[in-house]
Amino acid sequence: MGHPCPHNQYAQKPEVFDNRDAVMDTVERIFRLANSAELGIVSELNLDPLSVTELQTAKMELARQSEERSKKAHEKDQFDAQVNRAKEYWR
DSSP states (O other): OOOOOTTOHHHHOGGGGTTHHHHHHHHHHHHHHHHHHHHTSSOGGGSOHHHHHHHHHHHHHHHHHHHHHHHHHHHHHHHHHHHHHHHHHTO
């Protein structure tokens, strides 16, 4: 039988499970808040300061992830174009 990876925190530190459900609930709530704000269902003016901070942080993180995906797609397209040019050159 194999052994778990020494870097697997779930195997090495079972306490990471203690707050997993609460963390998942918080993440889900923040994403619902961000989606509601994007759709215009809620306004920052009507939120408490903590919710405004969470909303702004979620928006920034979503923008960062979107930018990262775009950058990776652009780099992949450049690489693919380079490979295609090399293939054409060697025909």
